[in-house]
Amino acid sequence: MTEPNRPTRGIQRGPRSIQVIESVRAATLAELSRTGFAGLTIDAVAKAAGVSRPTIYRRWPSKAALLQAVVEPLLETYDADPDTGSVTGDLLALMMLIRENVARPEGHAMITAATTGATELRDLVRTANARTLAAFHRALQNAVERGELSPASDVPVIAHVLFQAVVMWEPAHGNPPSDPDLSRILTAVLTPTA
Amino acid sequence: MTEPNRPTRGIQRGPRSIQVIESVRAATLAELSRTGFAGLTIDAVAKAAGVSRPTIYRRWPSKAALLQAVVEPLLETYDADPDTGSVTGDLLALMMLIRENVARPEGHAMITAATTGATELRDLVRTANARTLAAFHRALQNAVERGELSPASDVPVIAHVLFQAVVMWEPAHGNPPSDPDLSRILTAVLTPTA
Amino acid sequence: MTEPNRPTRGIQRGPRSIQVIESVRAATLAELSRTGFAGLTIDAVAKAAGVSRPTIYRRWPSKAALLQAVVEPLLETYDADPDTGSVTGDLLALMMLIRENVARPEGHAMITAATTGATELRDLVRTANARTLAAFHRALQNAVERGELSPASDVPVIAHVLFQAVVMWEPAHGNPPSDPDLSRILTAVLTPTA
Amino acid sequence: MTEPNRPTRGIQRGPRSIQVIESVRAATLAELSRTGFAGLTIDAVAKAAGVSRPTIYRRWPSKAALLQAVVEPLLETYDADPDTGSVTGDLLALMMLIRENVARPEGHAMITAATTGATELRDLVRTANARTLAAFHRALQNAVERGELSPASDVPVIAHVLFQAVVMWEPAHGNPPSDPDLSRILTAVLTPTA
DNA sequence: TTATAATCGAGACGGTACGTCACGTCTTAGT
DNA sequence: ACTAAGACGTGACGTACCGTCTCGATTATAA
Incomplete structure (x- = not known):
């Protein structure tokens, strides 16, 4: 006996399924920008996507x-x-990229998810964080190899500091960081202060 | 003339009211550490406090x-x-203080609240942020005046960077920053990297 | 120790008490006409009377x-x-009197109370019914003695029939009985139909 | 064109839905006989029917x-x-029918509803009244046509009087009318008294 | 005149029920 | 067969009144 109650045992690949997937994605984005991640309801997504709730649960x-x-x-x-x-x-290019992504509803949702500590979100958050930090790592590592940065530079910590400073700018200040703001962050971290 | 015949005014201060307030506070902390802010339900707080739901809504x-x-x-x-x-x-002392506070359930809840973007939380988040940053501002400002830091130092940005780096360490890494971690953050920000 | 918790152990007769009693009465009438007996809340009466809820419970x-x-x-x-x-x-005079009383909010409330079957209202309803029917009894008995009605007349039943026909006219028809309506009732009951 | 792609419309007719409807009906009757209409709570009906509260609100x-x-x-x-x-x-047959119906909890509830004057009940009360009176109208009208009653008989008023006399007997007397009681009412209304 | 007892208001409390929302699952119906 | 519509149990929401209680303050009666 193999899970007799499972509603969908094989995945459909027909054009109809594609259509469903796309409209749910679009509807999810729309809802995220309307209510944020905390206020996201499957009901609303289903309605906006013109799809029934069980259909969503089958795939996600x-x-x-x-x-x-x-x-x-x-x-x-x-x-x-x-x-x-x-x-x-x-x-700077990376920081601007983060700024753009955080401004999008799904990016904002990710940040929310990062702090809620919900178990089901843990893996997703880990992955996303790692992937973003890796870009910083590579850029910094390259600079060290090119001699632009001291070999003693604490690459992981600098990456972390820059990343969080940009990501949390808007929650803390109420508006996204301007280009000069990003430069100030970079300067503050990379130049001698003592 | 301010309603001269009004027999009493203002809130109750009897021992029973105090008791209610205290047990709700304790129960809120307990629930926060159990489920986090997103999973916090008034029902559960009320039950844990041995208090009725309307009683909670009356005060909070x-x-x-x-x-x-x-x-x-x-x-x-x-x-x-x-x-x-x-x-x-x-x-370092401030950063350790933050680490301690973030480790507490109510501190963690504040961080969650900071990113959800819920309107009703906006003021609270603003206040909390400002109050924490102010401590960094004062410490940095003192250092500038004492000549420990260059007068050109970007105090607000440095404060922001240090603050967020500590606060977001645990969400990003999965465990709180150790003492050496804090030192590394401080070093990365305050010492020349170029 | 004689019932230490009884809120009111003796009756006050000062002008203040009188004032309270009167304003509660007035407020009760006002609320009855606003919401009917079923929708009557002590809260609303208290507020309308400018009196606290416990004060009402003390007396009623x-x-x-x-x-x-x-x-x-x-x-x-x-x-x-x-x-x-x-x-x-x-x-006819009695029927008109009933019509007037039923039109008042407290009269309407009595009729409502008569059918709800609540235990606490039982005695009140019994008394009110008896007192109203007694008036019909006396009028009919006089008529029998004067020879206006046959001695075989079923006085109690006639009283009941006339009383209920008037009382229930408005609930059944949506508007109170006009003078001709009352006459028609009287005629229908007192004159031969067969 | 009426939404050609709509797979289903209208309500469910499966055995489960039927079962729900039936048990709620039964539970409502049980609760009505336990507490009367005024004391009827959806909570209690739901519990007695083994059904959730939202389920009841969905249909009723x-x-x-x-x-x-x-x-x-x-x-x-x-x-x-x-x-x-x-x-x-x-x-007499009609009056006995009324007596039986009034004795049932749902019949009693209707009478309660008739006098509370709640807006939401207005239509229901009107309909019920009209439907009951219509039976009296037909019986009386037949009698007039058969010559049993005078053509001058005030059919609507006689119907009203008989109906209310039976319906209100129990609230006024505390017990339902016996067969002789019904006869007395009929006699009092149909035979000359003067 | 002054105690002392009665009463008052304001406010809060534990309860119970309300009517609603969203969840995630299951049933029924249509294509 | 797969799906959409619909219904379901569950659990939480925030609110309304209930009837009771405590707390000071205010009156009224009696010593």
Whole structure:
């Protein structure tokens, strides 16, 4: 006996299924920007997607799965390195990328998810964090190898500091960081203060 | 003329009321550590406090109010400046204080609240942020005046960067920052990297 | 120790108490006409009377008591017999009196109370019914003795029939009985139909 | 074009739904006989029916709807005319029918509802009244046409008087009318008294 | 005149029920 | 067969009154 109650035992691949997947994705984004992650309800997504609630549950068994589906394209933006020629250029480019992503509803949702500590979100958060930090790591590592940064530089910590400073700017200040704000962060971290 | 015949006014101060307030506070803390802010239900707090739900709503009309009541003592810890004699000492002391507070359930709840973007929490988050940052501001400002830091130092940004780096360490890494971790953050920000 | 918890052990007679009693009565009437007996809340009466809820409970321990206090004057109107000289005159007068009383909020409340079957209202309803029917009894008995009605007349049943026909006219028809309506009732009951 | 792609519309008719409807009906009757209409709580009905509260609200959005569902079978008993051959026979049969219906909890509830004047009950009360009176109208009208009653008889008023006399007997007397009581009412109304 | 007892208001309490919302699952019906 | 519509149990929401109690303050009666 093999899970007799499982509603969908094989996954459909027909055009109808594709259509469902796309409209749910779009509806999820719309709802995220309307109410935020905490206020996201499957009911609303289903209605906005013109789809029934059970249909959503069949493919995305949790809100985490729904979020993951929608956040994936954002994470992919961190896989291509900027390569502007200078550390500051590379890092600034990454910081601007983060700013843009955080401004999108699914990006904001990720940050919310990061702090709620819900178990089902743990893996997603870990992955997303690692993937973003990796871009910083690579940029910093390159700079060290090019001699732009001291070999003693604490790459992981600098990456963490820059990343969180940008991500949390808007929650703390009420508006996203301007270009000068990003430069100030970079300067504060990279230049001698003592 | 202010209603001269009004027999009493203001809130109750009898021992019973005090008892209610205290047990709700305790129960809120217990629930926060059990389920986190997102999973906090008034029902559970009421039951844990041995109090009826309407009683809670009478005094704390929203979850935000409940959180505020429980977070206040934490915020007060930032009002006393460390004064260890050196910038690094002062800042490290503040960072350790933050680490301790974030480790407490109500501190963690505040961070969650900061990113959910719920309207009713906005004021609370603003206040808490400002109060914490102010402590960093004072420490940095003192250092500038003592000549420990360059007068060109970007005090607000440095404060922001240090604060968020400590606060977000645990969500990003899965465990709180150790003493060396805090030192590394401080070093990364305050010492020349270029 | 003599009932230490009884709130009111003796009765005050000062002008303040009188004032309280009167304003509660008035407020009860106002609320009855606003919401009817079923929707009557002590809260609303207290607020309308400018009095605290416990104050009401001190004097009128139940809604029934409140209703009784307010209905008493109505019942007294049935104690004086009309004595117009003819059965039809007397009966019509009584029926008009009932119509008037039923139109008042407290009269309407009594009828509501009669059918709810609440235990606490039982006595009040019994008394009110008896007192009203007694007036019909006396009028009919007089008529029998004067020879206006056959000695075989079933006085109690006729009284009941006339009383209920008037009382229930408005609930059944949506508007109170006009003078001709009352005459038609009287005619239908007193004149041969067969 | 009426939404051609709509797979289903209208309510469910499966055995489970039927089962739910039936047990709620039964539970409503049980609760009505336990506490009367005024004391009827949805909570209690739900519990007695082994059904959740939202389920009840889904199908019966108000207490009035619940009452209507349960009272309908009673009203249908008035649609079949007695036809005993004589006015007195027909009317007595109707009066006995009313007595039986009033004795049932849902019948009693209807009478309570008739006098509370709640807006949501207004329509239900009107309908029920009309349907019961119609049976009397038909019986009386037949009698007039057969010559048993004078053509001058005030059919609507006689119907009203008889109906209310039976219905209100129990609230006024504390026990239902016996067979002789019904005869006395009929005699008092149909025979000359003057 | 002053105690002392009665009463008052305001406010709060534990309860019970309300009517609603969203959840995640299961049933029924249509295509 | 798969799906959509619909219904279901569950659990929480925030609110309304209930009837009671405590607390000071205010009156009224009696010493």
